[in-house]
Amino acid sequence: MSAGREIPVILRASELRVATDAVRAQGGSVGLVPTMGYLHEGHQSLVTRSANENDLTVVSIFVNPLQFAEGEDYGTYPRDLDRDRQMCTEAGAGLVFAPPTEEMYPQTPITTVAVQGLNAVLEGRFRPTHFDGVSTVVAKLFAMLGPGRAYFGEKDYQQLAIIRRMAADLSLPVEVVGCPTFREADGLAMSSRNVYLTAEERPVATVLWRSLQAGRDAVAGGSRDPGEVEAVMAAVLAAEPKASPDYAAVVHADTLERPDVLAGELRLLVAARLGRARLIDNIGVDCDRL
Numbered sequence: 001m002s003a004g005r006e007i008p009v010i011l012r013a014s015e016l017r018v019a020t021d022a023v024r025a026q027g028g029s030v031g032l033v034p035t036m037g038y039l040h041e042g043h044q045s046l047v048t049r050s051a052n053e054n055d056l057t058v059v060s061i062f063v064n065p066l067q068f069a070e071g072e073d074y075g076t077y078p079r080d081l082d083r084d085r086q087m088c089t090e091a092g093a094g095l096v097f098a099p100p101t102e103e104m105y106p107q108t109p110i111t112t113v114a115v116q117g118l119n120a121v122l123e124g125r126f127r128p129t130h131f132d133g134v135s136t137v138v139a140k141l142f143a144m145l146g147p148g149r150a151y152f153g154e155k156d157y158q159q160l161a162i163i164r165r166m167a168a169d170l171s172l173p174v175e176v177v178g179c180p181t182f183r184e185a186d187g188l189a190m191s192s193r194n195v196y197l198t199a200e201e202r203p204v205a206t207v208l209w210r211s212l213q214a215g216r217d218a219v220a221g222g223s224r225d226p227g228e229v230e231a232v233m234a235a236v237l238a239a240e241p242k243a244s245p246d247y248a249a250v251v252h253a254d255t256l257e258r259p260d261v262l263a264g265e266l267r268l269l270v271a272a273r274l275g276r277a278r279l280i281d282n283i284g285v286d287c288d289r290l
């Protein structure tokens with residue numbers, strides 16, 4: 001693809017607002033796909049969905065320091081803006097918004113957004129400051145975008161639940177749209193962090209998907225005891241000596257609470273460390289439609 005045909009990359013929030021206001025002034029709609037870049041087909045599926053549903057699709061690319069804790073991979077997170085821009089163009093986006101850190105945080109924010117409770121369970125137990133960093137930056141992106149839609153992957157299911165709740169609680173004029181997880185042929189959920197996996201670790205990484213399927217099979221087989229289903233999932237993770245599991249959990253799909261007896265719409269979630277990578281994955285199971 002020739003560079004001249006590629007979509008613009010803008011760096012300033014004021015330029016983003018001019019672009020989205022112009023679309024809305026014509027009666028058009030805008031869609032936002034917030035990302036940290038190093039895009040893959042999973043991200044592109046969100047961009048395509050937004051491009052199908054909106055007149056202008058903006059992909060934001062920002063590695064948000066606020067959502068990384070000390071010792072996490074902020075400094076080494078993979079980055080490739082030229083390739084990302086190409087992938088956004090291919091998928092039908094109209095603009096890339098890639099603000100420098102000083103544009104997003106001209107001063108250290110003392111106003112932050114915390115979606116209490118939802119931010120503390122599951123991932124929150126292992127990354128206690130992570131979701132407040134996410135909800136704060138997404139609230140800022142929504143403010144910069146103005147009214148429209150925003151597309152998030154179910155791959156980060158807890159994040160999607162938190163953003164939905166934040167938008168509702170704060171009456172933000174952005175409709176939050178959840179999109180299915182895009183997977184490699186062997187079931188591994190696509191992730192920018194998969195580049196951390198070595199050739200030996202890569203086949204082992206399917207253990208998350210295998211664990212989720214075993215959990216789903218247990219529910220389909222009639223198990224309604226969350227402890228029993230979690231034990232089935234944990235056993236699959238434990239069978240891979242290279243992987244160090246953080247959790248294998250069954251929760252209610254909306255509240256993220258662990259029910260006493262499994263019923264209705266559930267979410268099965270797993271997290272494990274594998275070499276340099278920390279991987280997460282999840283699937284939905286509807287007890288009424290098995």
Ligand code: AMP
Nearest residue numbers: 035036037042152153155156181182190
């Ligand atoms: P990230 O760049 O990892 O922050 O992800 C940006 C957005 O893309 C988030 O809404 C993710 O949930 C979504 N996403 C990441 N991986 C996938 C995937 N494999 N399938 C669908 N959406 C994804």
